[in-house]
Structures are given as C-alpha cells and as structure tokens.
Amino acid sequence: MVRRVVVVGIVLAVVLTPLMGWAQSKAVLPPIMPLRDIKPGMRGIGRTVIQGQKIEEFDIEIMGILQGGGDVIPVRHLILFRASGPVTDRSGGTAAGMSGSPLFINGKLIGALSAGYLWQPGKRELALGTPIEDMLTVLDLPNGTAQTPWPRTFAASEPFHIGRRAITRVVVTDTLAQAQRVDEAGLPGMTAFIPATFPVMVSGLSPRAMGFLRQALGAAQPLLQYDQEGATFVASPITGGSSVGILQVRGDVSYGGMCTVTLRVGDRLLICGHPWDQMGEVEYALTTSDIVTVVRTLQEPFKEGNLGDLIGKIDQDRGPAIRGVIGRMPRMLAVRVAVTDLDAGTRIEKGVQVVRRRDLAKTFAAAMALTAVDRARGQILGGGTASVKITLRAKGLPRVISRENVFYNSRDVALASLLDLPDALNFLLYNDLAPLDPVDMNIEISVTGKRQTAAIAETTVERREVAPGERLRVHMTLRPFQEQTVPSRVIEISIPRDFPRGPAVLVVGSAGRQVSLESAPEQGLAQLLQQEPQPSPAATLDGAIQLFEDYGKNTDILLQLIPFGLPPEGSEFVKFDVFAGEVVRTDWVVQGEIQIPILIR
Structure with a gap:
C-alpha cells in the first residue's frame, strides 16, 4: 500500500526508488571537490525532485564557508550558498523536502543541502550545505561506532550579508523557536539557521491517540497528521537527487518522513545531509516515494508526496548524514x-x-x-x-x-x-x-460497558496483638456491584520471625496499580511510559516472570502487614519474606481500602 504524505516546515526532499533500481553494478564514487578548493563566488548546480520522480537541477552560488566546533566539539564546516533558477522559482526556494539534495561545482560533488534560513522575504534562497567529505565518513562507518556531537555555532570565513546585516557567526538551532530567540537577542553579526530535519508525519491514529503521541514525544518534535490513501506509482532507479521515505513505524500506523539522496555507491545511500534523531547505529525502514507537488506557503514551501514500497533499511543516523542500505530489510x-x-x-x-x-x-x-x-x-x-x-x-x-x-x-x-x-x-x-x-x-x-467490580465491605481481625512467628486471622467480606454480599472469608497471614516489634498497620485493598485518570488522562499515561524503569525486585529471571504474570492484578486483594510509618508501596513490599502479606484471588475488579492497627508484641 502506498501512503499520501505531506511534508511541511523544514528543508527536505523526496526520493523515489523502484524495485528495479535496487541493484547497482559498480560501487564507484563520483569526482569529489574538497572543501579547501571551494571559494566564494563559485557557481554550480543542485539536484532534487519537485514533481513525480524527475530529477531536476537548480543553480547555486557559493557565498562562504562556515567553520564550527572548537574546544570539546569536533571541528566541522558548513557551506553557505544561494539557490536560484527556474526550479527554485517553481518551488519557492529551498522547500521542505530538499534536504540531501546533492550540490556540484564543475561536475564535482561538494556536499548536500542541509539547513535553511527562514527569515527571507519572498523566495527562500539562502541555505547551508554539509560538505561531502564529512558525509563520506558515514558511508563506510562500521557498526558499533560511537556517535559524535554535531556543532551548533559556526564562524564565517568571510563576513556575508543578509539584507543590510553583516553576518560573521551562525547558530544552527534545533527548532524554529530557538532560532527566533537567537534572532530576537539581536547579537551583532549573529543569525540562526534551522537544520533541514524533516517534520515527522504520522498516519493511522485516532485524534485522541494523536494527542497522546504529542504529549509523549514532547513539543520539540513537530508532528503532521495525514490520511493514508491508496496510490500507485512505478519507482525510478535511485540515484543522487532522488527522493526516499524513512519510517520508524510502519503498518496500520506510520511514522516517518521523506528526504533526498545525496549519493549512491553500490547498495549504500547517503541521505539528508543531517541526522534525524542522531541515534547512531539504527534500523529504520527505507521506502520509495513520489512527489505530488510543492505547496507554497507564506512561512515555507513544502513537498507533498506518497510513500511506497519497502526497499531496504537505514542503519546509521549520524550528524553529517543518514545511511541507507538497499536490499537489506530492517529488524x-x-x-x-x-x-x-x-x-x-x-x-x-x-x-x-x-x-x-x-x-x-x-x-x-x-x-x-x-x-x-x-x-x-x-x-x-x-x-x-x-x-x-x-x-x-x-x-x-x-x-x-x-x-x-x-x-x-x-x-x-x-x-x-x-x-x-x-x-x-x-x-x-x-x-x-x-x-x-x-x-x-x-x-x-x-x-x-458492564461494571464488574466488588467493594471490600468489611474486614476484621480476631486479635489486634500478635507475635512474630504467629498467624494473624483476618475475616473479609466482599460486596459485588448491585449483587448480594459474598460470604465472609478467613485469611491467615504468617508473621515472619524477624518482623519488627511495635505498632503496625494491616492494609487491605486492591493489588493493582492505582492511577487516577480523572484529569488529563492522556498525560497520565504518557507520564507512566516516560518514567525511568526500576530494577526488578526479583533476584532471577524466573522470579521476574512470575511477578509479571501473577502479581499486581486488579482482581486480587492484597493484604499487607506494614511496620508503622512505612508507606504501603514500593518494590520492598513485593518481598513477602520481609513483610507479612497474602494475596486473595477474586472474579471482580476490587475497589476500596481498609486499614487496621495491629501491635506486634
């Protein structure tokens, strides 16, 4: 099935790949122009797709080189250039979906479009490119390689002008809001660009699940919802300038975006010229894509397109580029x-x-x-x-x-x-x-819609004073919702010999997780998912499996005898050899809680 995708808000490009184009006979690098040979005033071309799968060329003019890093940040560079020509006239400049578009001077590959400047009246023509020398380090990167940070501040080799402003330093921010704060600060000679990180597109979720997803992922991750629509297209062979889809979730729910291929060498692709999440070694899905049109808006033009068949995987998500491998499926x-x-x-x-x-x-x-x-x-x-x-x-x-x-x-x-x-x-x-x-x-x-609950109607103990090593006999009565009360049951709780002497509390209630869903329920679930996982209270895997399968059910009644002053929660209370306790199985969701003071002599 092919899915309709809308790409909005950041420099991105769409790539198309056919099943027929999976194989490439020779793994040969094209001619490369090193960064040291790139000078202001040089002219060249970029390649991208703005409709269908036809790769078209736009003009570029080099404005300068930005040097970044220093101190603990590895030294890196970005190429500042201006895009022009009939293709960018039609697209409204560097549209969302063009990141990864390969850039050439005199037939030699110099890098890929990777970031854009949003505050441009009319056409968005000012952009940044990642040098191909940095990107090539990702092409042959062995699995298991540690990831390195991407620099955020760059110094221009020569001042350049945006309108009447002379710029000497560029900050590459993560979000539009951060870029706006940099610009509003009004620091002399400084401006902000935004990495061409594609907006993430989501399909297949209900409106409420979409709200939950936004809550779970946070405001820093822009999400665009789109409807899955059937579409058919024959993908062209993939090469530099083609458009591809990248998915982290696929099936009845999709989560991903589209980017442009910078370079293909054999079955390996360099894509985007920037990271997605910069997670290092990964396994994402690589798909074909087809561009429907470029939508021009007041804020930024963007590409609209379709995602197609699974053709391989993304195995590296790094600062300079994303690496794809055609013909190898992701796990x-x-x-x-x-x-x-x-x-x-x-x-x-x-x-x-x-x-x-x-x-x-x-x-x-x-x-x-x-x-x-x-x-x-x-x-x-x-x-x-x-x-x-x-x-x-x-x-x-x-x-x-x-x-x-x-x-x-x-x-x-x-x-x-x-x-x-x-x-x-x-x-x-x-x-x-x-x-x-x-x-x-x-x-x-x-x-x-039926209510299948039972309340703890009454709980009594035969003695309020017991000694370590003895048994505490508890009488308990349940009242199912709108049904007759269940006859009283007697439960015996063994008091460990090392149980602390002094006042204690018998707590009788549901063994299940007590979570309030009365206000902001989606937020409550998101918070549960985001909580740091705690070490298992079990000592072995078999013990952890038993706890997972049998402990903490809402239909169970948990009776705990707790030394006075300690809360009836936390992993320690799972260990019944330390604290006295019993579990009673029922056929209903148990509601209510009763506490009875007990003295351990």
Whole structure:
C-alpha cells in the first residue's frame, strides 16, 4: 500500500526508488571537490525532485564557508550558498523536502543541502550545505561506532550579508523557536539557521491517540497528521537527487518522513545531509516515494508526496548524514492489537512494526492500542470493564509469557485498559536480569460497558496483638456491584520471625496499580511510559516472570502487614519474606481500602 504524505516546515526532499533500481553494478564514487578548493563566488548546480520522480537541477552560488566546533566539539564546516533558477522559482526556494539534495561545482560533488534560513522575504534562497567529505565518513562507518556531537555555532570565513546585516557567526538551532530567540537577542553579526530535519508525519491514529503521541514525544518534535490513501506509482532507479521515505513505524500506523539522496555507491545511500534523531547505529525502514507537488506557503514551501514500497533499511543516523542500505530489510519489533467490543459484537485488529528503540516502541504500542479501543467502541470516553491479555516473545525468555488483568473505570475504560503496558514494555525492553532480544508483543482487549467490580465491605481481625512467628486471622467480606454480599472469608497471614516489634498497620485493598485518570488522562499515561524503569525486585529471571504474570492484578486483594510509618508501596513490599502479606484471588475488579492497627508484641 502506498501512503499520501505531506511534508511541511523544514528543508527536505523526496526520493523515489523502484524495485528495479535496487541493484547497482559498480560501487564507484563520483569526482569529489574538497572543501579547501571551494571559494566564494563559485557557481554550480543542485539536484532534487519537485514533481513525480524527475530529477531536476537548480543553480547555486557559493557565498562562504562556515567553520564550527572548537574546544570539546569536533571541528566541522558548513557551506553557505544561494539557490536560484527556474526550479527554485517553481518551488519557492529551498522547500521542505530538499534536504540531501546533492550540490556540484564543475561536475564535482561538494556536499548536500542541509539547513535553511527562514527569515527571507519572498523566495527562500539562502541555505547551508554539509560538505561531502564529512558525509563520506558515514558511508563506510562500521557498526558499533560511537556517535559524535554535531556543532551548533559556526564562524564565517568571510563576513556575508543578509539584507543590510553583516553576518560573521551562525547558530544552527534545533527548532524554529530557538532560532527566533537567537534572532530576537539581536547579537551583532549573529543569525540562526534551522537544520533541514524533516517534520515527522504520522498516519493511522485516532485524534485522541494523536494527542497522546504529542504529549509523549514532547513539543520539540513537530508532528503532521495525514490520511493514508491508496496510490500507485512505478519507482525510478535511485540515484543522487532522488527522493526516499524513512519510517520508524510502519503498518496500520506510520511514522516517518521523506528526504533526498545525496549519493549512491553500490547498495549504500547517503541521505539528508543531517541526522534525524542522531541515534547512531539504527534500523529504520527505507521506502520509495513520489512527489505530488510543492505547496507554497507564506512561512515555507513544502513537498507533498506518497510513500511506497519497502526497499531496504537505514542503519546509521549520524550528524553529517543518514545511511541507507538497499536490499537489506530492517529488524523491527512487531506489535499487534485486537479489540473486541462485547456489547456491540465488533472487533478491530491492528498491527505495526516499530523500530527497535525503547522509547518509540513503548509510545507507539500504547498509541495504537488506544486507537484500536476508541474505534472498536465507536466512542472516545465511556465507562466499563476491560479484560486485557498481553503476550510477549523474546529470545532469552524460557517460554512465551503472558499477563492477564481486568480494568474498570467509570469515565475512560479505553485508557484504563492500557495501564499494564508500561510494565510489560519495561519487562521486554529494559530487563535488568537477562539480555532479551524482543520478537513481538500481542495485546488482546475485550471491552464491555458492564461494571464488574466488588467493594471490600468489611474486614476484621480476631486479635489486634500478635507475635512474630504467629498467624494473624483476618475475616473479609466482599460486596459485588448491585449483587448480594459474598460470604465472609478467613485469611491467615504468617508473621515472619524477624518482623519488627511495635505498632503496625494491616492494609487491605486492591493489588493493582492505582492511577487516577480523572484529569488529563492522556498525560497520565504518557507520564507512566516516560518514567525511568526500576530494577526488578526479583533476584532471577524466573522470579521476574512470575511477578509479571501473577502479581499486581486488579482482581486480587492484597493484604499487607506494614511496620508503622512505612508507606504501603514500593518494590520492598513485593518481598513477602520481609513483610507479612497474602494475596486473595477474586472474579471482580476490587475497589476500596481498609486499614487496621495491629501491635506486634
């Protein structure tokens, strides 16, 4: 399936690649002009696509060389140039989607368009290029190489003018807001450019899941939502100036953008002339793309296009460039979600492949599950009960493991049903007891509007004073919602011989996670996903599996005898050999909590 993509806001380019163009007979570098030979006043051309898959040329004039780095930052350079000609007249200057466009002087490759200057009246013609010498270091970079920082401040070899201003220093900022602050500071001889980091495009999410995604990723990451539309095109062979798609999530949900190929050598590509996330060694999806048109706006022109077939992978995301490899497919984490509305009899199934990156896997698994629940129920808010089963597979696990839990919420059962996802994903992706190689995750959710809860109606103890080594007998009564009270049960809690003497508290309540979803529920889920994973309280992987599968369920009643003054939470209270406790299984989501003072003699 081919997807319609809109690219907005930053210098970016689109590349097209056909299945027929995967192979290239010779891995030969084109003629290269070193940075030392590039002088102000030199003229040349750039190559890009602004419609379809036809590579066209625009004119460039070198204005100067910017030198960056110093101190702890590696010395780097950028090429300052002006773009012109019929192609940029049609595109409105350096449009979003042109980053990576190869630049040539006298037939020799000098670098790639990588950053633009936004404060230009009329046509956006002032831009920066990454020297090809820096980019070539990424082409042959071996896996496992540490990443290095990209400099942010550059000094011009000679002053240049923007309008009446003489510029001697350039700051390359991460965002438009940062660039505006630099410009508003009015520092003499200084201005700001923005890296041609493409705006990220997202499709397949419900409006609420899109809001959750923005909350989880933060304001620094611009997101553009687009609809998936069927489209067909035959991709042309990929070469310098072509357009390609880069995806970190693909399937029923897509997350990625488009960039221009600077150079192809054999099956390897240098793309963009800038990083995406600068994560170093990665595995993203590489696809074909096709440009529909360049949309001209008051702020910045941008390319609109379609993403096509998977043709390879991105394996390096570095400061000078992104490296693609044609014909080698990325290893990604498969996440599948199935939601059944038991009242309506409807079922929705969705699946994605997510880059094997912990933060994105956690975020998109939750966003896709939220989308599936919202669409299966045909509503955003609404109370009810959800039964959830999460199944995990990974190399390093002794078997397939799964966790089943039941959730109730009177306002938003869809979000409540996802509250086990952070722990499941942390177990799979951040396991501190064994090296796990995740394979896939399956989430099965069944939702009903019926309330399946029970309140702890009454809890009493036979004695308020017990000694270490004795048993505390507890009588407990449950009252299911709008049903008859369940006959009282007797639970015995063994008091460890080393239990601290003195006052203690018997806490009786749900064993499940207590999270409020009353206000800003999407924000609450995002915060859970962003929390730093804690070390497992278990000593072995088998122990951690048992905790994951059996502990902390909303249908369980947890009875804990806690020394006075200590909170009934934290990993220490999982260790029942240290603190006295028992778990009682029920058929309902348990609500309410009772505390009884106890004296340990």
